[in-house]
Structure formats: C-alpha cells, structure tokens
Amino acid sequence: xxxxxxxxxxxxxxxxxxxxxxxxxxxxxxxxxxxxxxxxxxxxxxxxxxxxxxxxxxxxxxxxxxxxxxxxxxxxxxxxxxxxxxxxxxxxxxxxxxxxxxxxxxxxxxxxxxxxxxxxxxxxxxxxxxxxxxxxxxxxxxxxxxxxxxxxxxxxxxxxxxxxxxxxxxxxxxxxxxxxxxxxxxxxxxxxxxxxxxxxxxxxxxxxxxxxxxxxxxxxxxxxxxxxxxxxxxxxxxxxxxxxxxxxxxxxxxxxxxxxxxxxxxxxxxxxxxxxxxxxxxxxxxxxxxxxxxxxxxxxxxxxxxxxxxxxxxxxxxxxxxxxxxx
Numbered sequence: 001x002x003x004x005x006x007x008x009x010x011x012x013x014x015x016x017x018x019x020x021x022x023x024x025x026x027x028x029x030x031x032x033x034x035x036x037x038x039x040x041x042x043x044x045x046x047x048x049x050x051x052x053x054x055x056x057x058x059x060x061x062x063x064x065x066x067x068x069x070x071x072x073x074x075x076x077x078x079x080x081x082x083x084x085x086x087x088x089x090x091x092x093x094x095x096x097x098x099x100x101x102x103x104x105x106x107x108x109x110x111x112x113x114x115x116x117x118x119x120x121x122x123x124x125x126x127x128x129x130x131x132x133x134x135x136x137x138x139x140x141x142x143x144x145x146x147x148x149x150x151x152x153x154x155x156x157x158x159x160x161x162x163x164x165x166x167x168x169x170x171x172x173x174x175x176x177x178x179x180x181x182x183x184x185x186x187x188x189x190x191x192x193x194x195x196x197x198x199x200x201x202x203x204x205x206x207x208x209x210x211x212x213x214x215x216x217x218x219x220x221x222x223x224x225x226x227x228x229x230x231x232x233x234x235x236x237x238x239x240x241x242x243x244x245x246x247x248x249x250x251x252x253x254x255x256x257x258x259x260x261x262x263x264x265x266x267x268x269x270x271x272x273x274x275x276x277x278x279x280x281x282x283x284x285x286x287x288x289x290x291x292x293x294x295x296x297x298x299x300x301x302x303x304x305x306x307x308x309x310x311x312x313x314x315x316x317x318x319x320x321x322x323x324x325x326x327x
Contacts, residue, residue, distance in 0.1 A: 008108060008323040011036055012184035012267050014044040016314035018054055022248050025313035026087040030061045032308060036285060036320055042117035042184025043071035076100040077119040083108050092166045101167055110327050111276060115173035116167060118185030124158035126151050127189060130208045131260035138256050144206045155213055160189055162213045168221045181272040190264050191215040193208045193225060194234045205262040218270055226269040226321040230282045236302045241267035241317045245289030245296045254315055258294040269321045278324040286317030
C-alpha cells in the first residue's frame with residue numbers, strides 16, 4: 001500500500017514579550033501565523049501579562065480571523081498547534097527566569113509527535129565574550145575573551161545544558177514509544193556548526209573556533225539541525241536570527257553589543273531522523289535587516305529570507321521548516 005503523505009510546517013517564533021515591545025506587535029504575531037500557514041509553532045517569551053493567558057488570547061484572536069488553533073497555558077516557552085494537543089507539560093519548568101522547555105504530544109492524522117518548545121537561559125550568553133562584552137551584564141569588557149576553555153566554562157555556568165540534558169533524555173523515551181520528535185527553540189547559544197575554521201575571522205569571532213556545548217550534545221544524540229541540513233555552509237548561509245532590525249523600534253533597544261558584530265544563529269528547529277519525516281524546505285522569515293555595530297544593515301548572504309509586508313513584532317528572525325509527513 002502506498003504511503004499517505006502530507007505537509008507539516010513548523011515555526012520557531014520568539015515573540016519578544018508577547019509582542020508588547022513593538023507597536024501593534026500582538027496583531028502582527030497573529031498575522032504572521034496566518035501568513036505562514038504553520039501547523040506547529042514553538043513560542044519563546046510567553047509572559048501571561050496581567051494574569052491573562054497568552055494561549056487563550058492567541059486562540060481567540062486566530063478564531064476571530066477564521067483559523068482554528070490549539071494552545072494550553074504555559075510559562076516562558078509555549079506551543080501553538082493546528083492539531084489538538086493530547087497532553088502538555090513543563091518538561092523543564094521556568095525558575096528564576098533561567099529558561100524553560102514545554103512539551104506537547106500532538107496527533108497529526110494517525111501520527112503522534114512529541115513537540116518541544118525551548119526558550120533557554122539568557123544569562124552566561126557566552127557568544128558575547130569573543131566580541132568584547134560580558135555574557136550576563138552586556139557591559140563592554142577591556143578585551144576580547146578568545147580562550148575556548150574560558151568561554152566553555154562560562155557557557156556551562158548557564159542553565160542551558162541542564163535543560164538540554166533533560167530534553168534529550170525525554171526525547172529518547174518518546175522515540176522508543178514510536179513518536180516523532182521535533183524541537184523548536186531560542187537556545188540563546190550559538191552552534192558548533194557555525195563557529196568553525198571557515199568563520200573564525202568573520203562576524204567578530206576574533207579567531208575563535210568553538211564547540212558550543214548544547215548543539216554539539218544534540219548532534220551527538222542524533223538530532224538534525226534543520227537549517228544546517230539544508231544549508232551546511234556557514235559562510236554563504238550564516239542564517240542569522242538575532243539581532244533582527246525591527247524597523248518600528250529605536251536602535252538603542254536592538255543593539256546589545258553596540259561596538260560589535262554580534263549577529264548569530266540562536267533560533268533553531270531540530271528533529272530526530274525517521275522514515276516518516278522528510279525535510280523538504282527551510283527558510284528564515286523576518287526582515288532582511290540586522291543590527292551590526294549599532295547600525296541597521298541589510299543582509300547580503302545567500303540565506304533564503306522571506307519577508308513580511310506588515311509590522312515585524314520581534315527582535316528575532318524566525319525559522320520555518322516544511323516537512324513531508326509519511327504515514
């Protein structure tokens with residue numbers, strides 16, 4: 001019997017404090033979900049301001065525009081799905097604002113998917129050290145930190161590695177149950193596939209080749225980085241997702257390292273390989289512009305960047321992956 005196939009679109013979406021920073025941001029989030037026609041969305045920066053559930057607000061706003069989605073209450077990281085959510089839990093609960101992972105079991109036709117949304121610890125964001133900035137205060141340093149061991153020690157002082165360890169353990173249990181596994185996340189950490197010999201003198205890496213811990217652990221566990229699967233060359237396709245040039249926001253709110261080129265790829269979609277899941281396409285969605293040395297610049301790389309005509313609600317660019325799901 002021939003396999004039945006259907007498209008499955010997955011979006012990683014940092015919504016920057018629920019769209020409250022950009023004028024019209026919440027409506028723009030809704031518009032982008034509809035525009036991309038996405039099935040599974042991993043949300044970062046869920047806040048539930050004024051004790052109002054973001055999940056309920058999203059579902060109601062989408063319903064008003066004729067689109068049925070499902071979402072359940074969560075903190076910091078969240079999930080929006082075109083398909084009913086069978087169960088949801090805080091796999092790595094938010095504590096002291098140092099990151100979280102939300103997990104949902106979602107049934108797409110006859111296939112169960114363990115879908116995870118991660119928004120990991122923003123402190124000890126060690127990719128700033130080689131660029132001459134403190135990794136937690138973002139104060140300018142007297143020099144650039146280029147010793148990879150020093151960077152690695154600082155990186156492991158975050159809670160990101162604890163979250164990824166918990167995720168990998170849980171994901172392997174879900175795989176053993178026959179479920180597909182997909183992770184979308186703002187990891188607040190660069191990729192070992194991006195800080196290589198070929199890029200050590202680019203983007204203010206200042207000669208550093210860095211085996212970034214968490215993407216390396218995911219790789220060792222068998223996870224595939226969707227963007228690097230499609231575009232393995234970090235020189236021609238750097239895939240920067242932060243900092244994005246959000247035109248309606250003053251430059252001072254966008255430049256975390258004003259004297260540096262701190263562009264990096266910190267938003268990802270990962271998946272475990274399966275005969276049921278084939279990556280067909282992946283792209284960046286958001287503005288063409290980025291922030292470099294306190295300036296708004298247009299990207300000139302070969303990255304596929306799909307821009308929106310409306311308001312862009314966040315200081316991140318999104319990652320959109322299209323899979324073929326086979327039953």
